[in-house]
Amino acid sequence: MIILKKLNFIMILCIVFSLILIARDVPNAKEGIQQPVKFTILYDNYLHKEGTETDWGFSCLIEGTEKTILFDTGTQPNILMHNVKEMDIDLKKVDQIVITHDHGDHTGGLFEVLKINPDVSVYLPVSFPSTFVRKVEQHKAHVKNVDDPVEICENVFLTGEMGVRIKEQSLIINTQRGLVIVTGCSHQGIVNILKRAKKIMDRPIYLVFGGFHLGDTPDSDLKKIIQNFKELGVEKCGATHCTGDKAIGMFKKAFGENYIPMGTGKVFEIPDENE
Numbered sequence: 103m104i105i106l107k108k109l110n111f112i113m114i115l116c117i118v119f120s121l122i123l124i125a126r127d128v129p130n131a132k133e134g135i136q137q138p139v140k141f142t143i144l145y146d147n148y149l150h151k152e153g154t155e156t157d158w159g160f161s162c163l164i165e166g167t168e169k170t171i172l173f174d175t176g177t178q179p180n181i182l183m184h185n186v187k188e189m190d191i192d193l194k195k196v197d198q199i200v201i202t203h204d205h206g207d208h209t210g211g212l213f214e215v216l217k218i219n220p221d222v223s224v225y226l227p228v229s230f231p232s233t234f235v236r237k238v239e240q241h242k243a244h245v246k247n248v249d250d251p252v253e254i255c256e257n258v259f260l261t262g263e264m265g266v267r268i269k270e271q272s273l274i275i276n277t278q279r280g281l282v283i284v285t286g287c288s289h290q291g292i293v294n295i296l297k298r299a300k301k302i303m304d305r306p307i308y309l310v311f312g313g314f315h316l317g318d319t320p321d322s323d324l325k326k327i328i329q330n331f332k333e334l335g336v337e338k339c340g341a342t343h344c345t346g347d348k349a350i351g352m353f354k355k356a357f358g359e360n361y362i363p364m365g366t367g368k369v370f371e372i373p374d375e376n377e
Contacts, residue, residue, distance in 0.1 A: 134276040134305070135257045139166040141284075141311075143368040144185045145176030145211070147343055151367020154185045159207035160286060160313055160343040164275070166371070168255040169197035172222075173273055174286050175211035182211035185366055198254060199224045199243075202286025203270035204231065216241035225254060227263040227271050251302045261298045265290035272312075274299045277372050280308030280337065287313040287344050293330045300334065309372065311340030311364060316349035324349055328356045340364045 143150065145161035159177035164170070172193070176182045186193060193215055199222050202208055216222070220242040226235065228249040238245050246254075248271055251262040257276040263269045268289040275282040283299050285292065292314045296307060310331070316324060331339065341353045342364035354361045362370065 134278050134280070135167060136278060137166055138371040138373060139164065139275060139277055139282070140369065140371045142189055142191065143342075143364055143366055144189065144191070145174070145182055146364055146366045146368075148363075148365035149367075150363065150365030151188070153188050154366035155181045156366050157181045158343075159210065161208075161211065162284060162312075163191060163196075164273075164284070167258050167275060169258070170195050171255075171258070171273070172196045172199045172215065173284055174200070174202055174208040175215055177207045177210040179211045179214035183214060189367060189369075193218045196222055198222060200254075200260065200271070200273055201226050201230075202272065203227060203268060203289065204229075204234065205268075205287065208286050209234075213237065213241060216243050223254075225260060225271075227269045229263060229269040251298070259299075259302050261295060261302065264294065264298060272299075274302060276303055276305060277308060279373055280306035282308055282372060283310045283312075285310070285312030285314065287315045289315055292316075293327055293334075296331070296334050296336065307334060307336045309338040309340065309362070310336055311342065311362065313343030314341050314345040314349065316341075317344060317346030319346070319349060321348075321352075324352050328352060331356075338362055 142163040144163055145159045147156055147158055149156045157177055160174050161176040162173045164173060196219055223244045223246050224238050225246045225248050228247040235245055248260050249263055251259060253259050259274040261272045263271055270289050272295050273284040281299055281303060285295060288295055338360045339353050339357045340362040341350045
């Protein structure tokens with residue numbers, strides 16, 4: 103009996119010691135990515151940099167993460183490629199492409215990108231039409247169907263497919279300053295996305311940007327949504343694309359100096375003392 107107790111005690115010590123070693127080897131999992139993360143808006147309804155072209159749609163390049171990520175691909179391939187050239191972007195350096203949902207203003211430039219760089223993983227919501235999936239595979243890209251939340255590279259997550267009528271996913275990046283949430287159109291509700299992100303990674307929300315799909319939303323509901331942002335601890339905001347001019351104006355007023363204007367050619371980093 104005494105020998106068994108000693109053996110059990112030794113086993114417990116071994117398990118505890120192993121857990122300590124594992125925890126020590128996880129590189130700042132709670133602290134987030136340690137180097138700056140760079141965002142470049144390649145496609146948007148709004149203009150930031152002269153020389154780039156605007157159009158209804160959205161696309162953003164993300165660098166500084168373990169993998170270089172292209173988030174959505176806008177509407178018109180020629181406009182996307184013009185802005186890529188204007189911003190001196192090398193699409194061959196892209197490792198992963200995230201497509202938020204099956205609407206042309208987010209998928210339109212995908213196959214032009216795949217002509218240049220087919221050696222990428224393309225993350226699609228699992229509900230995407232099989233014809234679209236086959237077309238991606240015909241370009242020799244690697245399709246990754248997304249249903250539940252998933253980590254696609256270190257400290258970078260997808261929310262998983264959300265919504266009922268329109269299925270959509272969003273991106274979550276765990277940075278030094280907190281979570282950065284990037285949205286395509288937020289058809290499933292921007293507040294629902296924020297709540298899902300907090301469940302996936304219980305850290306402060308530093309920045310939310312992208313399309314919030316609030317164009318026809320009454321002022322009273324917009325005020326509630328902005329209040330939800332505040333209650334969820336969102337520090338900075340950058341509403342654009344399908345958010346709607348009135349809603350964008352309300353977010354600007356509510357966040358003041360913590361509002362980050364978006365638009366084609368916009369480049370910003372986190373952390374960045376200027377943001």
